[in-house]
Amino acid sequence: MELLKNIFSPLTQIKGRTSIILIVVEAFLALLLWEIVGQNGLIPVPSKILTSVVSIVTSAYFVDNLFSSLALTFTGMGISIVLALLVSYLSLIPVFAPVAKFIVKCRYLTLTGLIFLFTLLTQDGHQLKLSLLIFGIVPFFVTSLLAIIEAINVQEYELCKTLRMNNWQTLWEVVIIGRLDQVFEVMRQNFAIAWMMITMVEGLSMSEGGLGTMLIKSNKYIDLSTVFGILVIIFALGIFFDFLLRNLRHWLFPYTKIQVKK
Amino acid sequence: MTSYSKNEVLIAVKDVNLSYDKQILRDINFTIHNIVRPGMNQGQVISLIGRSGIGKTQLFKILAGLIPPNTGTVLVGLEQQPVKAGQVGIVAQNYILFNHRTVYDNLRLAMKHDSITLGDKEKDALINDYAAKFDLTEHLKKYPMQLSGGQRQRASIIQQVLTGNKFILLDEPFSGLDALMIDRVMELLLQVSTLDELNTLVIVSHDVENSLAISDTAFILARQKDQEGATITETLDLIEMGFAWNPAIRENEKFQHLVAQIKHKI
Known part of the structure; x- marks a missing residue:
């Protein structure tokens, strides 16, 4: 009874098992409702989507497409994080600050209008996809990283001075090493953007395959069960990588676990 | 009275002024001497007492060499060199x-x-x-x-x-602590001050009672009538007054009277 009262009262903290039960029950009810109401509708019901997921996952072409998407995402993410870190750290040197500011503003540039330019600048479909992915991610990465740097308490820099560190040592201690955990968190958050963009860029050059290619092809033939099946796979993989990166962060930077607990 | 002598100047603050859009600090002048007591490492504990918003933190940063004053100098050490961040x-x-x-x-x-x-x-x-x-x-x-x-x-x-560092500045070290913790912090600070003859602790605080109880010298930072910017309005030689180096001083009636007076002045 107390539990029922708690889950409906505002600002009540629900933790551990109760929270998991709540998620599972709500998800089950939503799927059940969808299954019952959607029987005669255009959108496939969960049982059909599940069958489709099984059929996609067990198909011969799935693994190749999955690895193609993962390889592209990880390569794009890797290059993007290196570029974004470089730009963000360099932004602390006055001469590079305008470049960083311009890159931040590039968030408002639409990729669609630049596809032709990128096609001219790149040599093949793979490079085109990769460069568009990087161009799409880097401004978001840089924005988040600059926000982290701006939020640093000035007392940390002062502490470095009292510990007789020079500017380079201070940069290393406070901005680079001291914020590595937050960089990792930004990476986790922006992985979602990269994962979302992958389907879009894969549609531009379908020769290498990928989950995006599979999605576009199924959309073309209005094979909605397969479309939803692929969406479920993309969604589940996204959640899995999010979970993986979050736990990896706690493992690499144990103090972040303490911060979460507090 | 315990025998002691005031020897070399360890910190000298000369004509320090600081203003941004208005005057914050005006003509700050004070010196801190090495206090020597026979048979022991007697460090220095100095308090800069002033109420909140008076400019204590700015003076704190100037003393630490973190921000330069508009005019004036802060000299530190036996060599009396201008302070640099890190010293x-x-x-x-x-x-x-x-x-x-x-x-x-x-x-x-x-x-x-x-x-x-x-x-x-x-x-x-x-x-x-x-x-x-x-x-x-x-x-x-x-x-x-x-x-x-x-x-x-x-x-x-x-x-x-x-x-x-022989010179350590402490910003509001008693802030937010309960009575028991304050006593422990005072013990700790006295312990640090006596680790080395030249160790000098400068406490910047609005807590009059505890700052005076632990210090050998106190400077009162306040605004004078019709004058912009805070300055040192009073220097208290707590050794001469017989209030220094006495763990039970807070219970002393004369000391309590002094605390009340200073509270009224700041």
Whole structure:
């Protein structure tokens, strides 16, 4: 009874098992409702989507497409994080600050209008996809990283001075090493953007395959069960990588676990 | 009265003025001498007392060499050289430590600069020695987020001591502490001040009673009538007054009278 009262009262903290039960029950009810109401509708019901997921996952072409998407995402993410870190750290040197500011503003540039330019600048479909992915991610990465740097308490820099560190040592201690955990968190958050963009860029050059290619092809033939099946796979993989990166962060930077607990 | 002498000047603040859009500090002048007592390492504990918003933090930063005054100089050490950032340790009100490093690593970092020539083993021994003295041994492997406020404060003070700084500024060290903790902090500060003859603690605080109780000299920072900017309006030689180096001084009636007077003045 107390539990029922708690889950409906505002600002009540629900933790551990109760929270998991709540998620599972709500998800089950939503799927059940969808299954019952959607029987005669255009959108496939969960049982059909599940069958489709099984059929996609067990198909011969799935693994190749999955690895193609993962390889592209990880390569794009890797290059993007290196570029974004470089730009963000360099932004602390006055001469590079305008470049960083311009890159931040590039968030408002639409990729669609630049596809032709990128096609001219790149040599093949793979490079085109990769460069568009990087161009799409880097401004978001840089924005988040600059926000982290701006939020640093000035007392940390002062502490470095009292510990007789020079500017380079201070940069290393406070901005680079001291914020590595937050960089990792930004990476986790922006992985979602990269994962979302992958389907879009894969549609531009379908020769290498990928989950995006599979999605576009199924959309073309209005094979909605397969479309939803692929969406479920993309969604589940996204959640899995999010979970993986979050736990990896706690493992690499144990103090972040303490911060979460507090 | 305990015999003592005031010898060399350790810190001299001369004609310091600071203004931004309005005057913050005006004609700040004071000197801190090396107090010598026979048979012991008698460091100096000085208080800069003023009410909130008077400009204490700005003076704190000027003394630490973190911001330059508009005019005037701060000279430190036996050589009386203009202060540079790093020569004076600071313990901020919120006891800043690097959250990504353990307490041990934070302390170790304090001894990383070139002027400390100790080997790794000697550095470890020194850390362990201070940790034992200040009740931090069992917390060395913890991260700062795992420490209580008092433990963070102790770690922060030791970090500054390990840097080799003889001069340490403490911003509101009694702020937010209960009566029992205040007594422990006072003990700790006295312990630090007597580690070396030249150790000089400068407490910047609005807590009149506790600041006066621990100090040998106090400077009152206040605004004078019709004048912009805070200045030193009074210097209290607590040794001459018979109030210094007495752990039970807060119970003394004359001392309480002095505290009431100063509270009225600031």
